[in-house]
Amino acid sequence: MLTFVILLLIMLSNDVEVNPGPLGGFFSIFHLNIRSMRNKVDYVENISNEADVICLTETHLDENIKNEDILIEGYNRDPYRKDRNSSGGGIIIYISKFIQAKPRPDLDFDNEALWLEITFPSNKLLLCVVYRQPSNNNTFWDKFHESIENAMSYTPNVVITGDVNVDFLTGHSHKIFDIMRLNGLKNVINEPTRFCATRQSLLDPILVSDSCDVYDSHVIQIDRTYSDHDGTIIFLNNLTRSQNNTTYKRMIWDYRNADFDKCNELIATFDWESIINAENSMDQNCKNFTNKFLEYINDCIPQKEVTIRPNDKIWFNSDLRREIRKRDRLHKQARRSNSIPDLNKYKKQRNNVNNLKRYTKDQFYLNANSLLDEFASGNSKSYWSLMKKLAKTSGNSTHITQLKMKMTN
Secondary structure (H helix, E strand, O other): OHHHHHHHHHHHOOOOOOEOOOOOOOEEEEEEEOOOOOOOHHHHHHHOOOOOEEEEEOOOOOOOOOHHHOOOOOEOOOOEEEOOOOOOOOEEEEEEOOOEEEEOOOOOOOOOEEEEEEEOOOOEEEEEEEEOOOOOOHHHHHHHHHHHHHHHHHOOOEEEEEEOOOOOOOOOOOHHHHHHHHHOEEEOOOOOOEEOOOOEEOOOOEEEEOOOOEEEEEEEOOOOOOOOEOEEEEEEOOOOOOOOOOOEEEEEEOHHHOOHHHHHHHHHHOOHHHOOOOOOOHHHHHHHHHHHHHHHHHHHOOEEEEEEOOOOOOOOOHHHHHHHHHHHHHHHHHHHHOOHHHHHHHHHHHHHHHHHHHHHHHHHHHHHHHHHHHHHOOOHHHHHHHHHHHHOOOOOOOOOOOEOOOOOO
16 A cells, blocks of 8 residues: 555656666767857756767857866766857767767867767767858868768768758758768758747758667757757667677578478378387477477478578668678778779769668568568468567567656646
8 A cells, every 4th residue: 555655646746757667778869059058057967868978069168168167967077179269159078977988080070070989898989069150161061071981981880960050851952961862871850950930940960870770869848048959869779788790600490492291291190109108207208209200390391501690680681781892892992002093982882882771771661561461461470570570679678668657637
């Protein structure tokens, strides 16, 4: 009874997660155009949802503002900063004390662009935070593109966030969309992030590479007294824990080439009482039965060796793997020779791989719909097997979706 009363009191408080579930295994990145960081540290700490990385643009900081004046508890004591030291602009990145990161100035392409390399047990992630002034011309985008290409040649895991001052709701012919297409990037934010009296626009995207496993991404509403932008946040999966990247081989039953008629005949005509009798122990009878049964199975169902690649996407196939290997060979050759023709060959093949990835993925899910319809009418095992793959579920998953209960009077 006491437990029930305590539960009721917790729910009536209206601000406690009933079933929060573990968030271990996710890596989160928060961004906000803060429109001046001064006197807003406490607010940022409250609304950033304890993200692993907090990225702020238009900080309006200068050398007179010391790091100790803008610290956030639980994050590095020396946040990564790029101050404009004049009116407006500026970037700052706070990294959780539990995350290992270092700046990558070799990738920076603008006074208000900042790259970090974040290291995990078996992965590396390159994070770029950028603020683009509306007056910046095509030179900015050329440097932006070159910077992304260099980042992608180092690791396939790339995330870009910030305020690029391009409306992703209307400006689909803008050059940034060509850059995204050529580098296999996608935007995971689809709601407005900037608000004024006459319009709403999406100026604060989060761009991720194909290899990033996005668990969730959304917009976080911000008090308009602090900023006319909303915040954005992304949760990435499978980065914070070690992964089994080892490719291995195993033997599987080749049921397509099985002789089931022969197998049924052998099982039906064999005198099972000759190996199962009361004189033997139960364990011995079980062993005799199993050995004989497997003898017939091995005789009628061939086996074949297959290669298991644990981290392959569900839609990955041999054609795509072959083109990726060709891309990687050209990349190594271009780095060794440092010649323009070799670099152009690599870029051409890289673009080919990005296009093939999109096509392969689209075709897989297109065919998956028809397969589900086919399996639903008769093959329940295949139906649920495919459903499990599409839902990305597994027996060792520890992620529990958050449930919120709102109590009303």
